[in-house]
Amino acid sequence: DQTSHLICNGGKTLTMDTLNPQVKAVEYAVRGPIVIKAGEIEKYLEEGGTKPFSEVIKANIGDAHAMGQQPITFLRQVVALCTFPELMDSPSFPEDAKWRARRILQGCGGHSLGSYSASPGVECIRKDIAAYIEQRDEGVPSDWENIYLTTGASDGIMTILRLLVSGKDSSRTGVMIPIPQYPLYSAAISEMDAVQVNYYLDEDNCWALDINELYRAYQAAKLHCQPKVICIINPGNPTGQVQSKKCIEEVLHFAYEENLFVMSDEVYQDNVYTPDCQFHSFKKVLYEMGPEYFNSVELASFHSTSKGYTGECGFRGGYMEVINMDPEVKAQLVKLLSVRLCPPLAGQAAMDVIVNPPQPDEHSYKQFHQEKSSVLGALADKAKLTEQILNAVPGIKCNPVQGAMYAFPRIFIPPKAVEEAKALGMQPDMFYCLRLLEETGICVVPGSGFGQKDGTYHFRMTILPSIEKLKVLLGKVRDFHISFLKEYSALE
Amino acid sequence: DQTSHLICNGGKTLTMDTLNPQVKAVEYAVRGPIVIKAGEIEKYLEEGGTKPFSEVIKANIGDAHAMGQQPITFLRQVVALCTFPELMDSPSFPEDAKWRARRILQGCGGHSLGSYSASPGVECIRKDIAAYIEQRDEGVPSDWENIYLTTGASDGIMTILRLLVSGKDSSRTGVMIPIPQYPLYSAAISEMDAVQVNYYLDEDNCWALDINELYRAYQAAKLHCQPKVICIINPGNPTGQVQSKKCIEEVLHFAYEENLFVMSDEVYQDNVYTPDCQFHSFKKVLYEMGPEYFNSVELASFHSTSKGYTGECGFRGGYMEVINMDPEVKAQLVKLLSVRLCPPLAGQAAMDVIVNPPQPDEHSYKQFHQEKSSVLGALADKAKLTEQILNAVPGIKCNPVQGAMYAFPRIFIPPKAVEEAKALGMQPDMFYCLRLLEETGICVVPGSGFGQKDGTYHFRMTILPSIEKLKVLLGKVRDFHISFLKEYSALE
Numbered sequence: 001d002q003t004s005h006l007i008c009n010g011g012k013t014l015t016m017d018t019l020n021p022q023v024k025a026v027e028y029a030v031r032g033p034i035v036i037k038a039g040e041i042e043k044y045l046e047e048g049g050t051k052p053f054s055e056v057i058k059a060n061i062g063d064a065h066a067m068g069q070q071p072i073t074f075l076r077q078v079v080a081l082c083t084f085p086e087l088m089d090s091p092s093f094p095e096d097a098k099w100r101a102r103r104i105l106q107g108c109g110g111h112s113l114g115s116y117s118a119s120p121g122v123e124c125i126r127k128d129i130a131a132y133i134e135q136r137d138e139g140v141p142s143d144w145e146n147i148y149l150t151t152g153a154s155d156g157i158m159t160i161l162r163l164l165v166s167g168k169d170s171s172r173t174g175v176m177i178p179i180p181q182y183p184l185y186s187a188a189i190s191e192m193d194a195v196q197v198n199y200y201l202d203e204d205n206c207w208a209l210d211i212n213e214l215y216r217a218y219q220a221a222k223l224h225c226q227p228k229v230i231c232i233i234n235p236g237n238p239t240g241q242v243q244s245k246k247c248i249e250e251v252l253h254f255a256y257e258e259n260l261f262v263m264s265d266e267v268y269q270d271n272v273y274t275p276d277c278q279f280h281s282f283k284k285v286l287y288e289m290g291p292e293y294f295n296s297v298e299l300a301s302f303h304s305t306s307k308g309y310t311g312e313c314g315f316r317g318g319y320m321e322v323i324n325m326d327p328e329v330k331a332q333l334v335k336l337l338s339v340r341l342c343p344p345l346a347g348q349a350a351m352d353v354i355v356n357p358p359q360p361d362e363h364s365y366k367q368f369h370q371e372k373s374s375v376l377g378a379l380a381d382k383a384k385l386t387e388q389i390l391n392a393v394p395g396i397k398c399n400p401v402q403g404a405m406y407a408f409p410r411i412f413i414p415p416k417a418v419e420e421a422k423a424l425g426m427q428p429d430m431f432y433c434l435r436l437l438e439e440t441g442i443c444v445v446p447g448s449g450f451g452q453k454d455g456t457y458h459f460r461m462t463i464l465p466s467i468e469k470l471k472v473l474l475g476k477v478r479d480f481h482i483s484f485l486k487e488y489s490a491l492e
Numbered sequence: 493d494q495t496s497h498l499i500c501n502g503g504k505t506l507t508m509d510t511l512n513p514q515v516k517a518v519e520y521a522v523r524g525p526i527v528i529k530a531g532e533i534e535k536y537l538e539e540g541g542t543k544p545f546s547e548v549i550k551a552n553i554g555d556a557h558a559m560g561q562q563p564i565t566f567l568r569q570v571v572a573l574c575t576f577p578e579l580m581d582s583p584s585f586p587e588d589a590k591w592r593a594r595r596i597l598q599g600c601g602g603h604s605l606g607s608y609s610a611s612p613g614v615e616c617i618r619k620d621i622a623a624y625i626e627q628r629d630e631g632v633p634s635d636w637e638n639i640y641l642t643t644g645a646s647d648g649i650m651t652i653l654r655l656l657v658s659g660k661d662s663s664r665t666g667v668m669i670p671i672p673q674y675p676l677y678s679a680a681i682s683e684m685d686a687v688q689v690n691y692y693l694d695e696d697n698c699w700a701l702d703i704n705e706l707y708r709a710y711q712a713a714k715l716h717c718q719p720k721v722i723c724i725i726n727p728g729n730p731t732g733q734v735q736s737k738k739c740i741e742e743v744l745h746f747a748y749e750e751n752l753f754v755m756s757d758e759v760y761q762d763n764v765y766t767p768d769c770q771f772h773s774f775k776k777v778l779y780e781m782g783p784e785y786f787n788s789v790e791l792a793s794f795h796s797t798s799k800g801y802t803g804e805c806g807f808r809g810g811y812m813e814v815i816n817m818d819p820e821v822k823a824q825l826v827k828l829l830s831v832r833l834c835p836p837l838a839g840q841a842a843m844d845v846i847v848n849p850p851q852p853d854e855h856s857y858k859q860f861h862q863e864k865s866s867v868l869g870a871l872a873d874k875a876k877l878t879e880q881i882l883n884a885v886p887g888i889k890c891n892p893v894q895g896a897m898y899a900f901p902r903i904f905i906p907p908k909a910v911e912e913a914k915a916l917g918m919q920p921d922m923f924y925c926l927r928l929l930e931e932t933g934i935c936v937v938p939g940s941g942f943g944q945k946d947g948t949y950h951f952r953m954t955i956l957p958s959i960e961k962l963k964v965l966l967g968k969v970r971d972f973h974i975s976f977l978k979e980y981s982a983l984e
Contacts (some may be wrong), residue, residue, distance in 0.1 A: 011788075012790060012816070012817075012818050012821075013656075013720055013721075013751050013752060013753045013790055014655060014656060014720075014753055014790055014817065014818060014821050015818050015820075015821065016818070016820050016821065016824075018658065018720075019655055019658075019821055019824060020654060020655055020656065020657060020658045021658065021660075023654060023655055023824055023827075023828055024824060026827060026828060026831060027827075028827060028830050028831045031611060031827075031830035031833075032827075039610075061608065063601055063607050063608045064606075064607075065600075065601060065602040065604035065606040065607040066600075066601025066602045066604070066607040066608065067601075067602065068602055069602070071604060071606050076575055076576045077576060079575050079576070080572045080575045080576035080579065083568055083571050083572045083575055083838070084568045084569060084571070084572035087572065087579075090582075090584075092582075108557075108806070109555055109557060109558025109559075110557040110558045110559065110560055110561070112557035112558070112563060112806070113806050113807070114556075114557040114563050114802075114803060114804040114805060114806045114807065115555050115556075115557040115558040115805055115806050116553065116555045116558070116805045116806060117806065118531075119523060151643060151808070151832075151836070152832075152833065154831070154832055154833065155832070158832075162512060162515060162683075163506060163511055163512055163515055164505075164506060164512065165512060166510065166511075166512045166513065167512050167513050167514040167685055168513075168685070184831060187831045188831070191654075191828075191831075193660070228505055228506075228510075229505075259505050260505060261505045261506055296503075298504060298505055298506055310606075311606060312606040313606060313607055313608045313833070313834075314600070314604070314605050314606045314607050314608060314609065314834070314836065314837030314838075315605070315606065315836060315837065315838065316643070316808075316833075316834075316835070316836040316837075324504070325504075325506065326504050326506060326507050326508070328507075328508050329504075329506050329507065329508065329511055332508075332511060332515055332516060335515075335518060335519075335520060335523075335524075336515055336518060336683075338520050338522075338523035339518060339520045339646070339676060339679045339680070339683075340643075340644075340646055340647070341523075341644060341646060341805070341808075342805075342806070342808075343808070344643070344806065344807060344808040344836040344838065344839060345806030345807065345808075346575070346806075346807065346836065346838040347836060
């Protein structure tokens with residue numbers, strides 16, 4: 001009978017005890033407990049519940065369209081034409097969009113977005129990406145056979161790590177990541193049971209990467225694992241810094257010397273706001289260091305449709321360029337990709353528009369550039385505004401948001417609040433962010449989800465809300481922080 | 493200098509020696525060596541080279557649109573409207589498509605397909621899927637919170653296996669799979685370093701699943717691992733059988749008794765051709781077995797936009813329904829999904845159309861059903877034709893193609909050919925398929941890529957080419973097979 005069945009085999013097959021422990025170890029703060037809580041509050045408000053605020057503002061994730069950013073018209077026209085080719089006859093679609101859509105469809109089996117592409121992506125899109133990279137890097141050669149389309153950048157990053165982290169020896173494979181980091185990295189490392197090797201960015205120096213810290217982290221790690229790869233996020237997430245060329249040279253020299261595989265996460269390459277900063281691709285810098293570097297350092301760099309000025313997260317488009325990979329390993333990479341069949345075709349088409357935008361002599365040029373400048377101009381304004389307002393709050397210190405889409409301010413949390421959090425078994429910045437959410441409806445992510453120096457506290461917020469909403473949000477953060485400080489200082 | 497650098501660190505970081513051995517172990521025949529060869533021949537022909545044929549026919553993969561199948565108009569209309577909402581004003585789009593697109597966009601952040609959805613998918617799409625399942629299963633309840641959108645079915649299957657296969661104990665976790673199988677399963681098992689537990693389908697009985705064989709495989713496996721999960725593909729891939737209700741009951745009873753997690757791959761649920769066969773979902777059968785089964789057996793079933801009558805592979809859409817999963821484990825599943833952010837939104841929208849097609853009182857109903865019946869009718873004709881022509885060839889025996897999209901005929905390979913293959917270090921059916929490709933341009937996948945009883949040989953071919961092309965293809969296979977038999981029998 002049922003009872004004896006349940007008793008004799010202990011109920012469920014898959015329980016917290018039998019679950020893959022590496023899954024259990026995964027943490028992903030950007031969609032973690034605070035975001036689940038925010039969703040609950042949203043539902044509660046929808047169902048007529050009352051709170052001291054009327055809406056939840058989700059500043060936890062770089063989801064531009066959800067924050068009201070409008071899609072780039074030309075991109076959507078091309079993807080719609082690819083999706084429903086009968087629109088090729090419609091006079092309301094411009095010829096330059098039709099031309100691109102036709103070209104993409106010619107690269108698809110049966111001229112349909114519904115067929116699988118080759119696992120590394122549609123050939124003409126790979127070629128467009130290579131041409132784009134050559135132009136971006138002022139002539140540094142790019143081979144289209146080194147380009148692999150991906151399902152967002154995360155997919156590419158996971159795939160390269162999967163090659164590098166060695167099955168049964170996983171717990172000996174060191175993966176160097178910046179702290180603070182984007183938690184995809186720590187999640188992937190947990191899932192693969194590799195060793196996370198932290199190098200700390202220098203908060204006092206605008207979150208710059210300090211080469212001495214890299215050496216320190218590497219030497220310390222070598223005592224208990226074999227570091228095989230260094231990950232860099234530039235522009236930084238969550239930290240927003242843009243790396244200098246000199247600093248990139250130092251990292252590449254270090255990787256060359258220590259024989260590390262380099263993964264450069266460059267998804268924010270179009271998001272640089274401060275006039276004195278400039279995006280330098282790792283590949284271009286490597287090229288300029290000379291052939292002994294350019295022909296030997298193994299480098300994978302990642303891009304995405306989700307960020308930049310397009311913010312097309314839902315399309316799950318992206319690519320990676322991989323150079324100096326052993327040809328036999330490349331064949332293994334293609335085999336691994338083929339098990340997942342191919343990245344989504346609509347995302348591939350969206351990626352194509354980004355690397356092959358309207359040219360000055362084309363009909364859509366003007367509108368495209370207006371829309372692009374408008375998005376990037378607004379982001380630059382919001383980056384500046386965020387820094388200014390936050391730095392005017394006592395107990396908050398925010399580095400300049402040079403690039404990317406986030407501010408990562410340091411927050412002072414009074415000792416009494418730290419104690420209270422600890423008594424609740426909670427990170428102090430989680431305690432802070434939960435209070436902020438409960439009292440203001442603002443959802444940001446605690447710094448502990450990204451990593452930070454012991455005893456320091458931060459949160460990550462996106463700069464994506466409209467300027468009006470962002471001002472309201474920052475005002476609420478200020479008021480909350482001041483009253484939080486008062487509350488816990490009064491207790492002392 | 494460079495030389496000493498290369499000497500002291502041995503050149504590359506990532507080599508065949510340092511590559512994750514589990515990646516090396518992965519095999520994926522559907523896009524394996526024979527398909528790479530086919531691509532080379534295609535390029536050679538394009539560049540003006542000559543062969544005894546003018547085109548390569550790729551019957552290796554279930555890629556309907558690449559084989560000329562036309563998309564379902566309504567599905568593409570809805571996705572195009574979601575992609576470019578300005579089309580809502582266009583009179584050339586029907587209201588029922590606009591209504592669906594509006595509803596989907598209302599479920600998206602910022603009403604844009606470019607925002608991330610919740611990791612399990614857009615809420616209203618999950619609800620539509622649950623409603624569809626209830627209708628399909630004649631009232632068996634489906635809870636939308638048990639529905640998770642996926643990036644194709646492969647993604648869902650990998651995710652559930654990732655939960656079940658336990659990190660360091662992976663080499664103790666047994667995963668039962670049918671032989672022949674779809675090689676995603678063996679590839680996932682290799683990648684996760686789990687134990688593949690084969691149960692053999694009964695070729696002499698139309699590839700039926702024999703419950704005694706299941707017990708045999710399970711008992712044998714228990715001697716060296718702990719079988720935790722049983723995978724079933726129904727309708728079968730590559731074998732095309734449709735499981736009887738009785739057989740499904742037996743499998744579920746077995747899973748109940750032995751406390752196995754059940755994964756039912758039901759992506760071909762709309763592809764049933766033989767009038768005496770019917771698709772029974774595992775969930776419905778479980779329900780009919782009574783509450784002691786329905787409330788305890790852990791079951792994940794998978795569906796996809798890639799198969800059925802839509803064939804939308806490039807959209808990478810799909811879903812899984814997971815029942816009786818421990819609530820804490822479910823939270824872990826959501827966490828794991830959240831690291832990849834979300835499945836592509838266009839694929840989610842495509843999935844929504846499949847589960848929420850035009851109703852009889854709607855404008856698009858007639859055209860939708862014409863298109864659907866036309867695709868499914870042609871597939872049924874081609875299934876029959878393939879079986880008939882193949883069975884008329886001496887030395888080929890093909891079970892009825894009851895469902896799915898493939899024939900998996902058994903081929904007699906003369907001993908002399910087997911010897912020659914072995915001398916070349918090749919599987920005999922690989923040798924056969926390579927000869928077929930070289931001489932006719934037809935690309936099919938050797939049975940060894942799916943698994944088969946020792947000493948038997950097969951190939952998998954899709955029934956997707958147009959009826960005219962399929963006749964040519966089957967004629968060529970016949971002629972090739974006869975001359976192959978002659979060649980190697982003459983040698984004896």
